[in-house]
Amino acid sequence: MTAVLETRSLHKSFGAVVAARDVSIEARRGERLGLIGNNGAGKTTFVNIVSGYIKPDRGEVLLDGADITGLSPRLVSRQGVSRSFQIPQLFATLTPEENLLIALGLARPGGLSSWRAARAQALLDELEPLLSRFGLAPYRHHVIAALPGGVRKLLDIAMAMTGRPKLLLLDEPTSGVAAAEKFPLMDVIMAALEDTAVAVLFIEHDMEIVGRYAERVLAFYDGRVIADGAPAAVLRNADVQRYVTGVNG
Amino acid sequence: MDFVATIAIDGLIDASWLFIVAVGLTLVFGVLNILNIAHGNLYAIGAYTAATGVGWYYTGSGPPMLGYLVLVAAALAVAVALGPLMERGLLRLFYERDEVLLVLVTYALFLILEDATKLIWGPNPYYAYEPYGLLGDISLFGLDYVAYDFLLVGLALLTGGLLWFGLNRTIIGKLVLAVIHDREMSRAMGINVTRVFVLVFTFGVFLAALGGAFTAPKISVQPGLSVTVILLSFAVVVIGGLGSVEGAALAALLVGLARSAAIHLMPSAELFIVYLVMAGVLAFRPEGLFQRTALRKI
Amino acid sequence: MNAIIALGAFLALALAGFLLPGWLVFLAVVGFAKGLVALGLILLMRGGLVSFGQGLFYCAGAYAAGLAMRYGAIGDAALLVASGAVVALVLALVIAPLLAGYRGIFFATLTLALSMIAYGILNKTYVLGGSDGINLRAPSFFGYQPPNSAMANYALFLFTSAIVAVIAALMRRHFDSMSGLLSLAMRDNEIRAEYLGASPRRVTVVNFLVAAGLGGAGGALAALALGHIDPEFAFWTTSGEFVFLAILAGHASIAAVFLASLLLELVRSFSSQYFPNSWQMALGIFLLLVILFLPQGLGSLLRRRRKPRELPIASRAEAPP
Numbered sequence: 001m002t003a004v005l006e007t008r009s010l011h012k013s014f015g016a017v018v019a020a021r022d023v024s025i026e027a028r029r030g031e032r033l034g035l036i037g038n039n040g041a042g043k044t045t046f047v048n049i050v051s052g053y054i055k056p057d058r059g060e061v062l063l064d065g066a067d068i069t070g071l072s073p074r075l076v077s078r079q080g081v082s083r084s085f086q087i088p089q090l091f092a093t094l095t096p097e098e099n100l101l102i103a104l105g106l107a108r109p110g111g112l113s114s115w116r117a118a119r120a121q122a123l124l125d126e127l128e129p130l131l132s133r134f135g136l137a138p139y140r141h142h143v144i145a146a147l148p149g150g151v152r153k154l155l156d157i158a159m160a161m162t163g164r165p166k167l168l169l170l171d172e173p174t175s176g177v178a179a180a181e182k183f184p185l186m187d188v189i190m191a192a193l194e195d196t197a198v199a200v201l202f203i204e205h206d207m208e209i210v211g212r213y214a215e216r217v218l219a220f221y222d223g224r225v226i227a228d229g230a231p232a233a234v235l236r237n238a239d240v241q242r243y244v245t246g247v248n249g
Numbered sequence: 250m251d252f253v254a255t256i257a258i259d260g261l262i263d264a265s266w267l268f269i270v271a272v273g274l275t276l277v278f279g280v281l282n283i284l285n286i287a288h289g290n291l292y293a294i295g296a297y298t299a300a301t302g303v304g305w306y307y308t309g310s311g312p313p314m315l316g317y318l319v320l321v322a323a324a325l326a327v328a329v330a331l332g333p334l335m336e337r338g339l340l341r342l343f344y345e346r347d348e349v350l351l352v353l354v355t356y357a358l359f360l361i362l363e364d365a366t367k368l369i370w371g372p373n374p375y376y377a378y379e380p381y382g383l384l385g386d387i388s389l390f391g392l393d394y395v396a397y398d399f400l401l402v403g404l405a406l407l408t409g410g411l412l413w414f415g416l417n418r419t420i421i422g423k424l425v426l427a428v429i430h431d432r433e434m435s436r437a438m439g440i441n442v443t444r445v446f447v448l449v450f451t452f453g454v455f456l457a458a459l460g461g462a463f464t465a466p467k468i469s470v471q472p473g474l475s476v477t478v479i480l481l482s483f484a485v486v487v488i489g490g491l492g493s494v495e496g497a498a499l500a501a502l503l504v505g506l507a508r509s510a511a512i513h514l515m516p517s518a519e520l521f522i523v524y525l526v527m528a529g530v531l532a533f534r535p536e537g538l539f540q541r542t543a544l545r546k547i
Numbered sequence: 548m549n550a551i552i553a554l555g556a557f558l559a560l561a562l563a564g565f566l567l568p569g570w571l572v573f574l575a576v577v578g579f580a581k582g583l584v585a586l587g588l589i590l591l592m593r594g595g596l597v598s599f600g601q602g603l604f605y606c607a608g609a610y611a612a613g614l615a616m617r618y619g620a621i622g623d624a625a626l627l628v629a630s631g632a633v634v635a636l637v638l639a640l641v642i643a644p645l646l647a648g649y650r651g652i653f654f655a656t657l658t659l660a661l662s663m664i665a666y667g668i669l670n671k672t673y674v675l676g677g678s679d680g681i682n683l684r685a686p687s688f689f690g691y692q693p694p695n696s697a698m699a700n701y702a703l704f705l706f707t708s709a710i711v712a713v714i715a716a717l718m719r720r721h722f723d724s725m726s727g728l729l730s731l732a733m734r735d736n737e738i739r740a741e742y743l744g745a746s747p748r749r750v751t752v753v754n755f756l757v758a759a760g761l762g763g764a765g766g767a768l769a770a771l772a773l774g775h776i777d778p779e780f781a782f783w784t785t786s787g788e789f790v791f792l793a794i795l796a797g798h799a800s801i802a803a804v805f806l807a808s809l810l811l812e813l814v815r816s817f818s819s820q821y822f823p824n825s826w827q828m829a830l831g832i833f834l835l836l837v838i839l840f841l842p843q844g845l846g847s848l849l850r851r852r853r854k855p856r857e858l859p860i861a862s863r864a865e866a867p868p
Contacts, residue, residue, distance in 0.1 A: 091735040094731060098732075099732075118728045204551055354838060355830075357831040487663045524663040528657065
């Protein structure tokens with residue numbers, strides 16, 4: 001089976017800083033991949049390249065075999081790559097329901113219609129399951145600014161999922177969330193993604209989260225992937241311990 | 250050669266009063282984030298007040314040269330009377346709201362002051378020509394100029410210099426720069442931002458009125474001045490970069506020269522040459538020639 | 548549903564126009580014409596852009612109609628309004644590439660500059676009437692030439708009301724549609740919209756073109772009502788009025804736009820009749836009062852630095868992190 005995501009020798013530098021060095025990885029359909037590494041190690045650059053925000057200096061990004069290298073975020077998302085953001089990027093003056101409707105509308109054919117009502121039945125039919133999967137139903141008409149941080153994260157991810165992507169990139173899904181809320185949040189997210197075939201790459205700093213929710217872990221350092229494997233193995237890796245987790249022995 | 254000199258000198262003179270007025274507008278925007286459409290009215294009120302003052306002064310027997318002080322006094326009077334009133338009395342009510350709303354408020358003020366001026370001074374023109382001839386004539390490049398016009402140039406240079414000195418070398422100036430740079434941080438560091446606001450706004454009013462007062466001897470002071478002035482100073486401020494003093498200086502020169510060239514070469518273009526220049530600059534540098542933060546470097 | 552409301556509104560207006568005095572009907576036509584321009588501006592503002600130069604299209608439409616009438620021997624109102632809209636649209640197509648990349652105050656000042664250039668050019672172009680402008684005769688309506696000025700007034704009113712009803716219904720449909728919602732979203736977070744597959748540039752251009760078309764149509768109607776065109780149509784104060792109308796009406800209710808516009812015409816007319824030397828002041832005071840005391844009209848339109856709306860939040864009211 002072809003990998004849903006394949007990157008070949010991605011290289012990107014910003015002036016003197018090399019943010020991505022010969023990054024070649026694969027992700028399979030439905031896989032749960034954790035990306036770890038210190039700040040500046042290259043995780044976010046990697047995600048930005050894959051999602052089209054940055055063009056790599058060298059290398060390719062293949063989605064299900066198709067070359068999407070260098071395409072704009074808009075086109076990349078239409079190809080089936082969605083991402084969420086470390087600070088949730090929401091439409092602040094609209095309700096969560098409207099946020100999702102827009103995401104749905106854009107993801108379905110004929111989405112930009114000036115004629116079809118925003119609350120058309122077809123869209124509403126898709127809205128309900130989405131709201132309940134992500135636990136957003138109680139908040140559907142609330143003011144975004146008053147939503148708890150975890151709920152905003154969930155909304156951000158729910159919006160990314162409307163496009164039925166093949167690949168979902170989560171940028172630090174539990175950052176900014178209270179420690180006691182992290183596991184419940186990840187439980188909801190993973191449950192919501194369960195019966196979809198989407199491959200999930202999530203950037204995380206919390207090793208407990210990584211250990212519990214990732215099938216496979218990629219460790220970044222200095223723009224390079226220094227370890228790739230099951231969480232237990234990666235976390236025991238000497239280089240990883242030296243450069244990422246700082247755990248001795 | 251004479252032709253170029255004429256255009257250049259006329260442009261310089263035009264640029265002088267334009268700078269004095271526009272720099273006030275740009276400072277107010279830089280510090281308070283207000284694009285004051287009523288700025289032109291303040292110029293007009295300065296001109297009318299000066300004309301009235303001059304008219305009164307020269308019926309007496311005081312030394313003629315003191316007439317210039319009357320002009321300055323007029324500008325000061327307008328600033329003190331209207332500055333704090335406008336800022337504290339009305340504008341501050343809208344600080345928490347959208348920028349566009351503030352522009353509309355100043356637009357409403359423009360309408361009100363326009364008629365208020367007409368009601369107070371009437372529709373007929375005022376003249377304040379006495380100070381104009383006091384300094385005699387000067388001959389430059391074989392052309393005759395009234396020396397007063399170069400007083401204007403000197404005043405502009407003085408204003409620019411004092412502003413530079415004031416902003417960079419005095420404590421108050423540093424406070425103002427801090428507020429321009431980051432309002433929230435300034436507040437957090439204990440700067441009395443409210444006081445800075447009133448001060449800067451009043452100073453802006455003073456500059457507008459000063460421009461009007463010192464131009465009054467050259468022109469006939471009549472209704473409609475405010476519209477021309479606001480259009481020109483707005484163009485200067487946008488071309489120069491909102492909030493930039495250097496920008497205002499350069500843009501005033503640019504606009505002054507453009508207008509002068511138009512008047513001498515193609516008079517029918519006078520009305521829109523300025524906007525052509527503005528559109529041209531904005532098309533390539535939408536933030537103007539200098540960005541707001543350039544203010545720190547003078 | 549919208550269609551029924553629009554038809555009902557049109558019939559109500561037709562009846563009102565028949566019963567009310569001629570001067571009021573005339574003011575309504577001018578008000579509605581300007582309301583169309585303001586509606587276009589609201590469309591732009593929903594997408595996050597404020598134009599201080601809609602007078603450019605208003606003027607373009609007026610001059611297109613006026614010149615077609617004077618030199619093109621076209622007398623039919625529908626043709627004239629259509630030509631006004633088309634000319635404005637073509638003009639917008641030409642300048643859209645220049646403007647589409649800009650936002651905020653830069654977009655606003657660029658549009659202002661363009662409208663003032665038009666004003667300056669028209670003022671000095673004597674072939675087009677110069678600063679005096681051109682007078683227009685009364686138009687005909689699908690072959691019908693009103694025999695007297697009262698009938699002409701009413702006919703123009705009916706014509707204008709019909710246009711307004713149709714446009715209002717279409718706009719309502721758009722506002723309630725996906726693309727209408729998308730404009731609001733893009734105003735909030737353009738980048739997220741892009742990541743979801745939208746094209747901000749395309750939405751901006753489309754909004755800009757429609758606003759221009761409406762501006763041109765409004766300008767043509769105003770020209771026909773006033774029987775006169777002059778460069779003032781492009782002056783910055785005219786553009787400022789459209790912005791004021793858009794703010795006053797807000798983006799929620801379309802009927803409010805036309806109501807506000809009619810109100811403004813009434814205030815202007817009343818003031819200039821009874822306070823001829825201070826009607827500008829009266830207008831300014833009216834503006835200030837509205838801005839100060841009418842938050843519902845101003846409410847949702849200007850959201851950028853607003854405090855969040857107070858809505859009752861049920862149960863788990865956890866404080867945001």
